Amino acid sequence: DGGITQSPKYLFRKEGQNVTLSCEQNLNHDAMYWYRQDPGQGLRLIYYSQIVNDFQKGDIAEGYSVSREKKESFPLTVTSAQKNPTAFYLCASSIDLRGLYGYTFGSGTRLTVV
Amino acid sequence: AQKITQTQPGMFVQEKEAVTLDCTYDTSDPSYGLFWYKQPSSGEMIFLIYQGSYDQQNATEGRYSLNFQKARKSANLVISASQLGDSAMYFCAMREEYGGYQKVTFGTGTKLQVIP
Numbered sequence: 001d002g003g004i005t006q007s008p009k010y011l012f013r014k015e016g017q018n019v020t021l022s023c024e025q026n027l028n029h030d031a032m033y034w035y036r037q038d039p040g041q042g043l044r045l046i047y048y049s050q051i052v053n054d055f056q057k058g059d060i061a062e063g064y065s066v067s068r069e070k071k072e073s074f075p076l077t078v079t080s081a082q083k084n085p086t087a088f089y090l091c092a093s094s095i096d097l098r099g100l101y102g103y104t105f106g107s108g109t110r111l112t113v114v
Numbered sequence: 115a116q117k118i119t120q121t122q123p124g125m126f127v128q129e130k131e132a133v134t135l136d137c138t139y140d141t142s143d144p145s146y147g148l149f150w151y152k153q154p155s156s157g158e159m160i161f162l163i164y165q166g167s168y169d170q171q172n173a174t175e176g177r178y179s180l181n182f183q184k185a186r187k188s189a190n191l192v193i194s195a196s197q198l199g200d201s202a203m204y205f206c207a208m209r210e211e212y213g214g215y216q217k218v219t220f221g222t223g224t225k226l227q228v229i230p
Contacts, residue, residue: 041223050215102164104161105158
């Protein structure tokens with residue numbers, strides 16, 4: 001079945017460490033996105049990519065980095081510069097640039113700083 | 115200013131009744147899209163329904179319908195015949211053109227609880 005796979009489901013990070021969240025899709029979608037969700041809040045856009053080797057900062061990109069070397073993969077690195085990284089992270093993709101059919105989301109990664 | 119406003123943090127509805135979840139939006143983009151997503155406690159986001167700004171008719175998908183009032187900039191979700199499985203967070207979202215790219219902004223969500 002086609003879909004988006006995020007791994008790991010739970011991730012614990014020590015202060016000062018960089019961690020990378022994986023996002024892989026087999027839907028042949030061009031556009032991919034990373035969102036952050038804090039408890040009781042909506043989703044905020046971190047980064048998005050509409051084609052391979054191109055990506056744009058979203059509303060809260062500071063302390064995060066991404067790469068898009070393959071169409072299927074859009075990993076997110078949470079760097080030590082992100083002061084409050086504990087949150088739920090969702091990866092999404094869309095079939096076309098207008099997102100007319102909505103986004104397909106992964107099941108998320110819950111990141112906790114310990 | 116908030117792009118997407120959902121003023122109801124929580125709602126209760128009796129099973130088999132209809133419920134309306136409110137959403138207002140703000141944009142100067144003449145071509146935009148509006149979405150509703152459902153997020154169960156498991157965390158995944160499920161796409162429910164889409165309305166384009168130029169669509170003449172309100173969108174419907176099964177028990178979901180979108181009450182689109184363009185002049186009032188509102189895009190309320192109506193769920194008919196509520197079921198226990200409808201208990202979840204519901205997010206309204208808007209797609210806009212932004213610097214040549216498409217960008218989607220989400221509201222803060224409404225928690226719906228269906229009562230047996």
